[in-house]
Every structure is written in C-alpha cells, then in structure tokens.
Amino acid sequence: MSANTAFQPVNERGWRRGFSNLLRHENATWWGTRRWWINILIWLVIANGTLFAMLSTSGPDSGVPTTPEQRLAEATMVFMVMAGIFGTVGAIISMQGSIIDEKKSGTAAWILSKPASRPAFVLAKLVANAFALTIIVLVVQSAIMYVQIATATGHGLPIGPFVAGIALLALHMLFYITLTLMLGTIFSDRGPVVGIPIGFLFASMFLLGIVGDLAYIMPWLLVPAGNSQGLAVLVMLGQPLPTIVPVIATAVWSVIFTGVALWRFQRDEF
Amino acid sequence: MSDTNTLVINTQGLTKTFKGVNALQSLDLKVPKHSIFGFLGPNGAGKTTTIKLLLGLARPTSGSASIFGLDVVNDSTEIRKRVGYLAQDPRYYEGMTARETLRFTARFFYSGPTRAIEDRIGGTLELVGLEDKADRPIKGFSGGERQRLGIAQAQINYPDLLILDEPAAALDPMGRHDVLEVMERLRKHTTIFYSTHILSDVQRVSDTVAILKKGQLIAQAPIEQLLAGNEAVTYTIGIKGHLNGTQARLSSLPWVSAVNALAGGNGHTHWQVSVSDEAAAEDQLLRLILEDGDLTVTEFGRKKYDLEEVFMSIVGEEQHVR
Numbered sequence: 001m002s003a004n005t006a007f008q009p010v011n012e013r014g015w016r017r018g019f020s021n022l023l024r025h026e027n028a029t030w031w032g033t034r035r036w037w038i039n040i041l042i043w044l045v046i047a048n049g050t051l052f053a054m055l056s057t058s059g060p061d062s063g064v065p066t067t068p069e070q071r072l073a074e075a076t077m078v079f080m081v082m083a084g085i086f087g088t089v090g091a092i093i094s095m096q097g098s099i100i101d102e103k104k105s106g107t108a109a110w111i112l113s114k115p116a117s118r119p120a121f122v123l124a125k126l127v128a129n130a131f132a133l134t135i136i137v138l139v140v141q142s143a144i145m146y147v148q149i150a151t152a153t154g155h156g157l158p159i160g161p162f163v164a165g166i167a168l169l170a171l172h173m174l175f176y177i178t179l180t181l182m183l184g185t186i187f188s189d190r191g192p193v194v195g196i197p198i199g200f201l202f203a204s205m206f207l208l209g210i211v212g213d214l215a216y217i218m219p220w221l222l223v224p225a226g227n228s229q230g231l232a233v234l235v236m237l238g239q240p241l242p243t244i245v246p247v248i249a250t251a252v253w254s255v256i257f258t259g260v261a262l263w264r265f266q267r268d269e270f
Numbered sequence: 271m272s273d274t275n276t277l278v279i280n281t282q283g284l285t286k287t288f289k290g291v292n293a294l295q296s297l298d299l300k301v302p303k304h305s306i307f308g309f310l311g312p313n314g315a316g317k318t319t320t321i322k323l324l325l326g327l328a329r330p331t332s333g334s335a336s337i338f339g340l341d342v343v344n345d346s347t348e349i350r351k352r353v354g355y356l357a358q359d360p361r362y363y364e365g366m367t368a369r370e371t372l373r374f375t376a377r378f379f380y381s382g383p384t385r386a387i388e389d390r391i392g393g394t395l396e397l398v399g400l401e402d403k404a405d406r407p408i409k410g411f412s413g414g415e416r417q418r419l420g421i422a423q424a425q426i427n428y429p430d431l432l433i434l435d436e437p438a439a440a441l442d443p444m445g446r447h448d449v450l451e452v453m454e455r456l457r458k459h460t461t462i463f464y465s466t467h468i469l470s471d472v473q474r475v476s477d478t479v480a481i482l483k484k485g486q487l488i489a490q491a492p493i494e495q496l497l498a499g500n501e502a503v504t505y506t507i508g509i510k511g512h513l514n515g516t517q518a519r520l521s522s523l524p525w526v527s528a529v530n531a532l533a534g535g536n537g538h539t540h541w542q543v544s545v546s547d548e549a550a551a552e553d554q555l556l557r558l559i560l561e562d563g564d565l566t567v568t569e570f571g572r573k574k575y576d577l578e579e580v581f582m583s584i585v586g587e588e589q590h591v592r
Contacts, residue, residue: 004428007380007387017347021377033365106361113325113355114378115347269328 010115018116019124026128030136039136043090047082047141048148054078055152068153073237075153076165077224079145080233084169084223087137088176088201094133095177096194098125099184099265109270122181122265126258130177134170142166158238165236168247172222172232175250176201178257185264217249278303278431278461279324283333286319286485293319295485296333301478306457308476308493309465310581316485317465318358321435325355337431351379354424354460358435360416364409368400368419371408372426379427390426398422398452414445421452425460432456434464438471450475473497473577481584489584497575502527502544505555508569509539516562517541523558525550542573 012019030036058071066074099122102108111121142162150156176197183193204220208228215221215228221243224230231241241247279301286294294316301307311317322328324335326346335342337349362371372391380387395401398418403411411419417437424432437453438446446468453462453475466472472479473493480490489496509516521529525547532540545551556570 006383007390008382010377010379010381018378021374024377025374106357106359107363109322109327110357110361112327113350113353113357114375115350116378117347270322 012120015117015119015123017120018111018114019120022111022116022120022124023128026124027132030128030132036132036136039090039094040140043083043087043137043141044144046086046090047079047137048144050082051075051079051145051148055148068155071153072149072155072157073233075145075149076157076233076236077229079142080165080169080230080236081224083138083141083145084172084230084232085201085225087133087141087169088173088223089198090137091129091133091173092176092180092194092197092201095129095180096184096190098129099181099261100188100190100193103188103268103270106270112270118266118268119262122185122261123258126178126181126261130174133173133177138166138169138173142169157236161236161238165232168222168232168235171247171250171254172219174254175219175257178254178261182257182261182264185261185268216243216245217253219246219250219253221246222250276302278305279307279335279337279463280339281320281324281333281335284320284323284330284335285332286316286323286328287331292485294323297482297485297487299335299480299487299490301461301463304457304461305478306453306462306476307464308472308479309463309482310467310469310472310479311465311482312467312585314484315482317482318435319485320482321355321433321465324433325350325353351427352430354427354429354432356417356420356424356432356434356437358439358465360420362408362416362419362423365407367405367407368395368411368422369404371419372423375423376426394422394426397425397455399448413440414442414448417441417445417449418452421449425456429460432460432462432464434462436466437464438468439466446471469577469581479577481581483585493577496580497577502546503548503551504542504544504573505551506569506571506573507541507543507559507567508534509541509559509565510537510568511565513539513562513565516559516565520555520558538568540569 010017010021055071055075058066058074099108102111108121112118146157146162179197179200180193183196187193204218204225206226208215208220208226211218221228222231224233231243231246235241277300279299281297281299284294284297284299285292297316297320299320309317309320319328323330324337324342326342326349329343338352340349342349363374366374369391372394373387376387376391392401395404398421400415400418400422403415408416408419417440421434421437424434434453438449441449450471453464456462457475476493478491479493479496481488517529517531520526520543525545526543527546528542528544530542532542534540543551543555545555556567559565559567
C-alpha cells in the first residue's frame with residue numbers, strides 16, 4: 001500500500017468540503033442507474049402522452065372547429081398542467097426521502113464522520129436532484145412537446161418565449177424541491193415531508209380566489225391554477241407578463257427554504 | 271512534553287444531556303498516543319454518546335474535548351481528516367459494492383492520483399480479507415463481512431486515530447477473532463480508541479482501559495495496573511504433601527495479612543497468601559514454605575486478576591457506594 005504522501009489531498013475548504021464527492025454520488029443515483037430512463041418514460045407517458053391524446057382528438061379531422069392558435073394555446077395549457085403540476089408532484093415524491101432516509105438508515109452519520117461539511121451534504125442533494133428532475137421532467141419532455149405541437153399544428157412555438165416558459169416551470173418546481181428538502185431536515189417521518197408540499201400545491205386550486213394579493217408572493221400564479229392561466233403559459237405563448245412579483249417571490253422563497261434547511265441540518269444530531 | 275504531544279484525545283468535564291437525562295457526566299478522558307484504548311462499560315453507559323461527541327455528530331451540553339489538540343466543536347472537519355470511524359451498526363449504500371464504498375470514502379480524503387487510490391483500496395480490501403468479495407453489492411454481505419468493510423473504510427486514509435464503536439459486538443467467535451486480529455495488525459500504525467462490553471477482547475488487545483458506567487468514568491488506567499488489582503498483593507501457591515502447621519507459621523508473620531486455603535484434590539492444596547510487604551514476600555515466602563521438608567511446591571506466583579473480576583469489583587464497589 002502506498003503512503004499518504006503519494007496522494008493529492010482534497011483541497012475543498014469550509015462549506016465546500018466533500019461537496020464534489022457527494023455531488024458525484026448524488027448524480028450517480030440518477031444517471032448511473034436505470035432511474036433516469038425509467039423516469040423519462042413515466043413522464044413521457046404522463047406529459048406527452050396526454051398531450052398526444054389531446055392533439056389527436058382536437059385536430060381538423062375531429063369535427064371540433066378550432067383555429068391553429070386555439071389548438072396551440074390548448075396544447076400548451078395541457079402540457080403545463082401535466083408537467084408543471086403533476087411533474088412537481090413527482091419531484092416532491094422523488095425528494096421526500098432524500099434527507100430522512102439517510103438520517104434514519106445511519107448513512108448520514110457515516111458520511112458526516114468523514115471530512116464532509118453538513119452544507120455540502122444538503123447542497124449536493126439539492127443540486128443533483130433539482131438538475132436531474134429539471135432535465136427529466138421539464139427539458140426532455142418539453143423538447144418532445146415542442147416537436148409534437150409543431151407537427152400537429154404546423155406552427156412551432158417561438159424559441160425564446162418557449163424557453164422562458166420552461167424556465168418559469170423549473171422555478172416553480174424548485175420552490176417545491178427546496179420546500180421538501182427543508183421539511184426533510186425538520187421532520188423525521190415522511191408523512192409531513194410529502195404531505196405539506198403536495199397539500200400546498202393543490203391548495204392553489206381552492207385558495208387562489210380567497211387569498212387575494214397574497215397569491216402574488218406564492219408560486220401558485222406561475223402555473224395554471226383555478227381561473228389563472230399561469231404566467232408560464234402566458235410567457236410561452238408570447239404574451240406580456242402582467243406581473244413579475246410571483247417570479248421574484250418564488251425565487252426568494254426557494255433561497256429561504258434552502259437557508260433554513262442548511263441551518264436546521266447544521267444543528268441536527270446523529 | 272505537553273498534553274497535545276502525548277494525548278490524542280483529551281476531554282474535560284464533557285457532559286451530554288438528552289431531554290433532562292444525563293447521558294454523559296463530566297467525563298475527563300485521556301487517551302495516549304499509540305495506545306489501544308478500550309472504552310468499557312455496560313450497554314447504555316454512554317460510550318456511543320462519547321464517540322458521537324468526539325466526531326462532531328452531537329454537540330456537548332457542557333465541557334470540552336480535543337483530538338490532536340483541536341477542538342471537537344470548532345475544528346471538527348480538520349479532526350475528521352485524520353480520524354477513521356466504525357459505527358456500532360455500520361450502514362452503507364446497499365447497492366454499492368465494497369470497492370465502490372471504499373472509493374467513495376477515499377474521495378473524501380484524496381482527489382488523486384486514481385492509480386494510487388485504487389492501489390490503496392486493493393490493499394485495504396486485502397488487509398480485511400474482502401478481496402474476493404470486492405465487487406459484490408453490500409446488501410448480500412454477512413454481519414462479519416460488513417464489520418470488516420467497516421474497518422476497511424475507517425482506515426482507508428491511514429488515520430492517526432481509529433475510533434471503533436463495539437467493533438466485535440455483533441460477531442460470532444470467528445468474526446470477533448478476525449476483527450481483533452485486524453486491530454492488532456493496525457496497532458503499530460495508529461492509536462485505536464474502541465468501545466466494547468466484551469471484557470475478554472479488551473484484555474486481549476488493549477493497553478489502556480477506561481470504565482464508564484451510567485455516564486460516569488469510574489476507572490481509567492493501563493491494563494497491567496488494572497489487572498494487578500488495587501487490594502493487597504496476593505500470591506497463589508500450590509502445595510502437595512503434609513502441611514504440618516505451615517499455614518499457622520505463615521499467618522504469624524508480621525507482613526502476612528491472610529492465608530486462605532482453597533479446596534484441592536489428591537493431596538494438593540492451594541493457598542492464597544496476602545502480604546503487606548511485597549519485598550519481604552518475594553525474598554522469604556517461598557523459602558519459608560520449603561523449610562518444611564514434607565512439602566512440594568507445585569505452583570508459586572503472584573495472583574493475576576482477569577478483567578472480568580476487576581470490572582465486577584469496580585462496578586460493584588460503585589453500586590455499593592451509592
């Protein structure tokens with residue numbers, strides 16, 4: 001065996017200590033296993049399958065009189081609901097055990113007995129999962145959706161607004177990913193970790209008309225909910241944004257949730 | 271030499287309270303460099319709590335602790351660069367192989383070169399006898415294999431201090447034998463601090479021992495000192511033949527405090543002679559017995575206690591005092 005002098009020591013310091021190793025590990029749990037393509041298939045069926053069914057039944061041959069613009073708007077709305085809302089549910093479910101399972105199984109204690117910082121442990125999970133879920137649920141599916149819509153309607157969505165709309169969906173999903181992550185550092189059971197974010201997500205269907213201006217500091221206005229078409233749909237269809245406040249608020253909430261998760265995990269005992 | 275140079279672990283008044291219950295009370299522990307330090311105590315004594323405090327996995331309620339002179343709260347990451355740890359019930363990612371687990375562990379310490387890291391992993395797998403199972407997923411491993419993998423991952427960085435929490439508790443005699451053998455192999459490279467409640471293991475491999483009970487340190491000493499006992503020096507003597515009042519003659523000596531005859535057979539008798547003057551006993555005791563020409567001495571030596579006797583005596587004393 002070689003002496004320690006033969007090695008290059010890890011030179012990450014402070015909160016970054018252990019981050020690259022943990023990130024590599026977290027990425028491998030998505031991209032090094034079957035998990036990534038199984039999820040792509042699932043979301044292909046849910047998001048693009050539903051869109052395909054809708055497009056197949058609303059074309060010129062269907063007997064339902066619609067303009068290409070109406071079909072485009074309808075198709076965009078369907079995709080936004082499937083990928084934006086149900087995709088977010090999938091993201092919450094994927095994230096629910098990321099912290100709790102490791103706390104319960106003892107692997108968190110094992111890792112934290114090595115020279116790895118607690119922020120690195122939490123942030124590696126956030127970055128790897130947010131990236132994988134964005135790619136699998138939003139980027140891949142929206143690319144397929146783009147082709148589907150262009151083929152079915154004969155009109156491609158303008159690229160800039162299309163990308164901006166997907167970015168708003170990603171921000172919406174990030175809000176729920178960080179919320180789930182934070183709850184994972186607070187609770188020790190999966191129930192509240194998965195129940196609170198899903199409850200909050202679907203609460204928008206009923207509460208949007210009741211909460212008034214509070215809706216502007218929630219992520220609810222980003223996707224279709226209640227009578228709201230959703231800012232992401234408007235952006236994607238090239239319409240002007242009525243307000244940017246929910247976008248900023250959602251980003252700020254995501255940062256706050258991440259901060260609380262880091263603070264709470266730093267205080268945890270194993 | 272200062273404590274920093276001679277002590278690897280040094281705790282002062284280290285205390286941990288969980289919801290009003292004292293898990294650890296004012297622990298003053300001193301672990302010398304290059305020792306195999308047995309941290310002994312019944313279940314629930316506070317051994318694992320101490321280890322978690324040392325590793326920064328829990329925070330002390332009061333008191334302080336240092337490892338290599340570094341504070342366990344403020345310098346935890348720096349300490350963990352030089353420490354290897356095996357948990358009582360070690361858990362890993364079940365889908366990973368032993369080699370992948372060691373690679374993952376090694377990457378917390380080293381960024382390269384890849385070849386050297388792979389060599390280290392190979393050598394470590396060999397050290398713990400897992401080279402033939404290196405590429406199998408851990409989920410199929412037996413308890414003994416998991417424990418050996420635990421030791422492998424704990425020492426992948428050639429740590430200056432190995433902390434092992436009950437390394438042999440869940441193992442069968444063969445598994446325990448293997449683990450103790452690995453510990454003995456590692457003793458020349460590192461300080462080993464390990465908790466256990468298996469007294470025979472401690473006696474076999476440790477050179478220093480601390481005994482913890484209900485969160486309190488009740489003894490800490492080199493094992494030889496502990497095994498010598500803290501009572502009067504006692505000699506055990508095996509005798510064959512006719513006694514002719516020898517026992518009474520010995521009892522009358524001013525430096526002999528007691529002579530107890532134990533049951534024997536076939537004309538054999540065993541005595542335990544307690545003395546107050548060790549030098550006089552060494553010089554005269556055997557000679558005085560042999561003056562009786564009808565006797566044959568079949569055994570003569572200073573009584574050695576085993577750790578179980580010492581442990582029970584110390585723990586029992588504590589209970590009596592309370």
